[in-house]
Amino acid sequence: xxxxxxxxxxxxxxxxFASFGLQNSxxxxxxxxxxxxxxxxxxxxxxxxxxxEEIVQKYPNERVYAAKSQLYIGFCYEKLGxxxxxxxxxxxxxxxxxxTEAVVVAREKLITLTRLHTLTYKxxxxxxxxxxxxxxxxxxxxxxxxxxxxxxxxxxMNSYGDVAVYDLSSGKIRRLTNDAxxxxxxxxxxxxxxxxxxxxxxxxxxDGSEGLRVIKMDGSKxxxxxxxxxxxxxxxxxxxxxxxxxxxxxxxxxxxSANDGSIRILKKGNxxxxxxxxxxxxxxxxxxxxxxWPPEGDSSNRSIFILAADGSYDxxxxxxxxxxxxxxxxPDGKSLLFRSDRTGSWDAWRIRVxxxxxxxxxxxxxxxxxxxxxxxxxxxxxxxxMSSLGGMxxxxxxxxxxxxxxxxxxxxxxxxxxxxxxxxxxSPDGKNLAYIAxxxxxxxxxxxxxxKEISPQPGFYGIEWFPDGSSLKVYGEDKDGNRGLxxxxxxxxxxxxLLMQTSEAPLHRVxxxxxGKNFYYSSYRDLENLSFIFAYEIKSRQKKEIWRGEGKVGHxxxxxxxxxxxxxxxxxxxxxxxxxxxxxxxxxxxxLAESSSLGEYVWTPDSKQLLFAKFVAGSGWxxxxxxxxxxxxxxxxxxxxxxxxRMMWLLTMHPDGDRIAYTSGSGTSKAExxxxxxFLSKEKSQKK
Numbered sequence: 001x002x003x004x005x006x007x008x009x010x011x012x013x014x015x016x017f018a019s020f021g022l023q024n025s026x027x028x029x030x031x032x033x034x035x036x037x038x039x040x041x042x043x044x045x046x047x048x049x050x051x052x053e054e055i056v057q058k059y060p061n062e063r064v065y066a067a068k069s070q071l072y073i074g075f076c077y078e079k080l081g082x083x084x085x086x087x088x089x090x091x092x093x094x095x096x097x098x099x100t101e102a103v104v105v106a107r108e109k110l111i112t113l114t115r116l117h118t119l120t121y122k123x124x125x126x127x128x129x130x131x132x133x134x135x136x137x138x139x140x141x142x143x144x145x146x147x148x149x150x151x152x153x154x155x156x157m158n159s160y161g162d163v164a165v166y167d168l169s170s171g172k173i174r175r176l177t178n179d180a181x182x183x184x185x186x187x188x189x190x191x192x193x194x195x196x197x198x199x200x201x202x203x204x205x206x207d208g209s210e211g212l213r214v215i216k217m218d219g220s221k222x223x224x225x226x227x228x229x230x231x232x233x234x235x236x237x238x239x240x241x242x243x244x245x246x247x248x249x250x251x252x253x254x255x256x257s258a259n260d261g262s263i264r265i266l267k268k269g270n271x272x273x274x275x276x277x278x279x280x281x282x283x284x285x286x287x288x289x290x291x292x293w294p295p296e297g298d299s300s301n302r303s304i305f306i307l308a309a310d311g312s313y314d315x316x317x318x319x320x321x322x323x324x325x326x327x328x329x330x331p332d333g334k335s336l337l338f339r340s341d342r343t344g345s346w347d348a349w350r351i352r353v354x355x356x357x358x359x360x361x362x363x364x365x366x367x368x369x370x371x372x373x374x375x376x377x378x379x380x381x382x383x384x385x386m387s388s389l390g391g392m393x394x395x396x397x398x399x400x401x402x403x404x405x406x407x408x409x410x411x412x413x414x415x416x417x418x419x420x421x422x423x424x425x426x427s428p429d430g431k432n433l434a435y436i437a438x439x440x441x442x443x444x445x446x447x448x449x450x451x452k453e454i455s456p457q458p459g460f461y462g463i464e465w466f467p468d469g470s471s472l473k474v475y476g477e478d479k480d481g482n483r484g485l486x487x488x489x490x491x492x493x494x495x496x497x498l499l500m501q502t503s504e505a506p507l508h509r510v511x512x513x514x515x516g517k518n519f520y521y522s523s524y525r526d527l528e529n530l531s532f533i534f535a536y537e538i539k540s541r542q543k544k545e546i547w548r549g550e551g552k553v554g555h556x557x558x559x560x561x562x563x564x565x566x567x568x569x570x571x572x573x574x575x576x577x578x579x580x581x582x583x584x585x586x587x588x589x590x591x592l593a594e595s596s597s598l599g600e601y602v603w604t605p606d607s608k609q610l611l612f613a614k615f616v617a618g619s620g621w622x623x624x625x626x627x628x629x630x631x632x633x634x635x636x637x638x639x640x641x642x643x644x645x646r647m648m649w650l651l652t653m654h655p656d657g658d659r660i661a662y663t664s665g666s667g668t669s670k671a672e673x674x675x676x677x678x679f680l681s682k683e684k685s686q687k688k
Contacts, residue, residue: 067099161185509555613648
């Protein structure tokens with residue numbers, strides 16, 4: 001064999017061995033994808049468990065995939081409703097402490113599973129709490145169907161909310177409406193007792209109107225039962241048994257005819273509570289309405305009341321020694337399920353009711369239920385609820401605008417009060433970061449990290465510094481629950497009312513001018529299909545019309561140099577939007593780019609560019625996201641900055657132009673649907 005042939009064969013063998021080794025090195029990845037396919041697509045959870053276990057056993061040194069596989073074993077057991085799920089998640093924490101992402105998820109699961117442990121009752125079989133599925137935390141105002149096959153909700157993750165129904169057996173979602181926008185949408189969905197209709201509230205921030213609508217399950221055009229142009233909400237809470245009336249909160253407790261929208265007032269509410277601040281449910285026989293009410297007088301506790309359906313009787317059901325939240329009437333109408341902190345933790349209790357009065361002492365149903373969103377009872381006595389796994393948080397990222405690249409982050413900016421932080425704004429000198437935490441204002445020094453809370457009252461949502469750095473402009477509610485725009489002193493916390501919200505002045509996205517003397521907002525007249533842009537002078541309290549035109553536009557954002565206003569122009573039918581600019585004094589609008597940013601855009605400090613969070617539709621429900629783009633204010637092709645998030649809300653930029661901040665769902669901003677079954681027996685014994 002000559003030398004040349006030997007070299008060729010040697011090279012060939014080297015290639016073959018390398019290829020063989022490369023193929024083997026990816027076997028664990030191929031097996032992992034096969035296991036995921038078996039779990040998610042084929043739905044064969046037991047087979048998937050065996051495949052994931054094979055990865056854990058055969059590839060212990062591939063720690064990323066071994067940890068993921070152990071985590072997915074827990075997911076499979078959890079979906080099967082088996083107790084092995086807890087042990088599977090515990091193995092992730094104990095065996096893979098170096099795999100941070102998997103450990104975080106496993107710990108969250110362990111917390112939930114520990115809190116929602118199973119109880120056993122004598123007499124009528126096994127009492128269990130069972131996880132149904134994982135859903136988006138943006139699904140709000142939910143209601144379970146009478147037979148438990150599906151629940152209705154308003155999807156408020158990426159907009160004000162469209163009405164949809166989720167099939168609990170197939171996992172499929174069906175939209176019933178498709179007209180929610182940045183400024184209007186649905187909330188508080190309630191399914192009728194026959195399961196054929198959904199009542200829901202509708203808010204339009206463009207003209208300040210509120211309303212009550214009803215839509216059939218086939219998604220046909222909804223009927224508008226009521227429309228209030230004074231901005232007084234009408235939140236549906238329940239249907240009468242025969243489906244002829246809808247229980248609502250509308251400056252109090254009232255019944256609305258499902259036929260003609262006529263209103264029957266049962267109880268006037270406290271003027272300070274403009275919005276539904278509790279839960280209301282009609283008894284199965286239609287004679288009584290149970291509701292919980294915020295603290296009044298010297299009491300610091302929420303209480304449950306019983307109101308006769310004819311308004312003849314209204315009194316507390318339970319004493320005010322504990323915080324009590326109504327969950328629902330039990331299907332037989334003889335008792336109420338409620339949540340209480342009377343033992344120091346949030347537990348589920350049941351109390352019997354006869355002729356609108358207490359009939360006996362409260363009985364513990366479930367220890368450590370926690371904070372939940374009730375979906376209601378089904379006819380067979382199963383109680384469904386939603387348990388949130390996270391919330392909203394502020395994220396920051398460092399950006400190099402000269403190269404158009406994200407160079408650091410994004411990372412969570414506020415560590416305290418995780419899940420309850422929104423709306424960040426840097427001070428004009430960049431030394432302080434102000435943000436909203438649980439409705440109150442916090443200011444943090446960027447140099448020392450020291451924080452102070454300056455808000456004298458909760459209820460603030462949006463925040464922006466005045467140019468002199470001495471105060472903040474906030475959007476929120478006053479002490480009486482009325483929405484408006486306020487100035488808050490950054491040192492003393494003193495609050496000054498700037499302008500109260502009306503149908504002509506929707507103020508939820510108002511932007512200060514660079515001199516701090518004016519702020520800008522848009523208004524829309526639905527019937528005329530006309531939009532207006534106004535400048536409001538704070539000192540004189542006078543507004544000036546800058547522009548008007550057909551169609552709908554987003555909030556006007558003044559450039560730092562005061563020369564331009566940026567805005568979004570919405571396409572007909574809500575199919576998308578385009579980012580545009582116009583002179584700050586009015587004039588011709590110049591479109592820059594297709595944006596579909598849901599109102600999230602911000603100027604760079606030099607007024608030369610605009611960043612916007614473009615909405616990107618996903619492959620399935622809950623998989624949509626927003627992606628950060630930049631475009632020159634003078635025109636040209638927009639450019640992606642390769643930063644994505646499930647949501648980019650209240651986008652803002654540091655005065656130095658090197659950092660951005662936005663609000664998004666935290667890594668655990670998900671929720672789970674659970675059901676509590678077989679617990680309405682008389683005899684009970686708790687398994688420890």
